[in-house]
Amino acid sequence: MSLLATLKDAQKEAMKAKDKPRLTAIRAALAEVKQREIDNQTTLDDAGITSVLVKLVKQRKDSFTQYTDAGREDLADVEAGEIKVLESFLPQPLTEEEVLAMIDATIADTGAAGMQDMGKVMGVIKAKAEGRADMGKISGLIKQRLSA
Structure with a gap:
């Protein structure tokens, strides 16, 4: 339905x-x-x-x-x-572990190497996690991963 x-x-x-x-x-x-x-x-x-x-x-x-x-x-x-x-109408929220795994997989899939690829990674993640996680927190986690 x-x-x-x-x-x-x-x-x-x-x-x-x-x-x-x-x-x-x-x-x-x-x-x-x-x-x-x-x-x-x-x-x-x-x-x-x-x-x-x-x-x-x-x-x-x-x-x-x-x-x-x-x-x-x-x-x-x-x-x-x-x-x-x-x-109650939104999908089940993602756990932090699921979010981190999704970020790592997306970075690997897109071949992101630095902060210049932030938009590319964020676009893919947003399509997968919309409504299931706080996009502001995800953005911060992506920045951490890309700047490390």
């Missing part, structure tokens, strides 16, 4: 269960998917929908941090709930 179909089924289940917080998060995800499809005049595949979900989770984490810093725990709790709902 595609990720879009999974999201739509989850929306129906949330409606039947009258689970408003879950329904709100799922509707936001579906709206963003539809908006991206309209903007790009294309139909998103599972990888595209995953990137939308990653973006939404990142936005909610930023909002969570801002609300917590401002002392608005009520709003921070809402964001935390939406993060949990959206992350």
Whole structure:
């Protein structure tokens, strides 16, 4: 079953269960998917929908941090709930060992020799790990590997 179909089924289940917080998060995800499809005049595949979900989770984490810093725990709790709902649709996260193995294999496959090859390695890794690992951390690990 595609990720879009999974999201739509989850929306129906949330409606039947009258689970408003879950329904709100799922509707936001579906709206963003539809908006991206309209903007790009294309139909998103599972990888595209995953990137939308990653973006939404990142936005909610930023909002969570801002609300917590401002002392608005009520709003921070809402964001935390939406993060949990959206992350439930993302693939299983990679462990640090899996990430390091993927980086080493990609460096070997691409023949990367130094920092000038950072973009080449990052492009391959991003396609494999999108939604499953923090790309900022991966970037730092690649820099360590290439500069060593």
